[in-house]
Amino acid sequence: MSPAWEELVSAALVGTDRRPYDGDLLADAAVELVRHRAGQRPYGEPRPAAAPAREEDQEAVSPAAAARLAGILGGRHPRLLTEWLAEAASTGRRVPPRLLPELLDKGARDRSIRPFLGVLAGRRGRWLAGLNPAWSYLMAEPTGESWELGGHGDRLAYLGGLRRSDPGAARRLLVEAWEKETPEDRAEFLVLMGEGLSMADEPFLEDVLDDRRREVRQQAADLLTRLPDSRLAGRMAERAARCLAVRDDRIVVEPPAECDKGMERDGVRARPPRGTGERAWWLQQVVSRAPLRMWDTALLRMRIPEWDREVRSGWVRATVLQRDPTWAKALFAWDPLADLLAVLPPGDQDEVAADFVHRHGVDGQMIMVLGGASTPWGRGLAHAVLTKIRKVAATQPWNLDELARMAGERIDPADRFMADGLTEVSSLLGFRAAMMKELR
Known part of the structure; x- marks a missing residue:
């Protein structure tokens, strides 16, 4: 200088x-x-020119669909991006090259859309990903290669497909490769075991509780919690029975005095989050991993003089882990949570959510609860939400606009006639109907 x-x-x-x-x-x-x-001189040898991208073997989406995607990326109904990508990816088509840079930038920030980009980016997208480190994540998405020759994304896709068609074959394949896999891959592969989970998987998952990586052990414990006849469930039932006892019309609670090695092996984390006491933390986790069949939902009506919040939070977590619809419906009446609603089968979910909308005011809790309802909404829930919007439109609660947007984004476009007179909802449903027609 x-x-x-x-x-x-x-x-x-x-x-x-x-x-x-x-x-x-x-x-x-x-x-x-x-x-x-x-005045600076370049360092090192000049970088050789990249080889040109290979010719595409996928058909591109229609010009109309591409134009709509450009509009979404440009700010018109941006929350519909994921729906557009998912629908387009299901057709096996690709997006035009001019839209790839912006999509790949979004994928760098939002992991949830990456699997769709793996299909939609085509060969040009992978070529670009090889030139820009910020887009290199795309190289891990499925390409259609086999288990033996494919990358991480290909192997996940292969194992997932095999698990859906032949759970036993998928488990045997994973057992054979287990020792060679990285801890990160082990954890992701275990997530796929949730499909078709049965007691045939229990011996393997019990062994995985001794894995070196905590995330792997935790995932195995979550899966074993879903099997009420597993050895882990039996151990947790014994621990929970020592913590909770029914006396007269109340539940007496005695939290664990310590978190021993056996509890840690079964998925109980010893160190509590900031602001939570150790015994409260251990109690909640023990209850959450105990099989729900050891209790009756009638207990929800009983008084818990001490540790009430921890016990009930544990039951909520157990319901979500074990995907128990009976407990989900009973607990939802006590504490309406999106996670509980998501546990219910579609018919029950539609009924329970619609009843909640009828009884509840338009507020932040309603928005969060409806976020747990599967899409597209059933007609019962759609009718309840649209009726609520019409009923409270004159008072204009602060989050009515958000409720209207959710309705437009989550009601089946085929049911858009139900939104007659509601301009914002009807317009959004029409936008989505046109979007689907272009993609299909």
């Missing part, structure tokens, strides 16, 4: 009050910076 540059930096750091500068500091700094950069 020249002395002039050092003088400029010094004046800028301490201020011109303390170190007077004769001239225009900012203008002179800009000139010096340009001079400095212009």
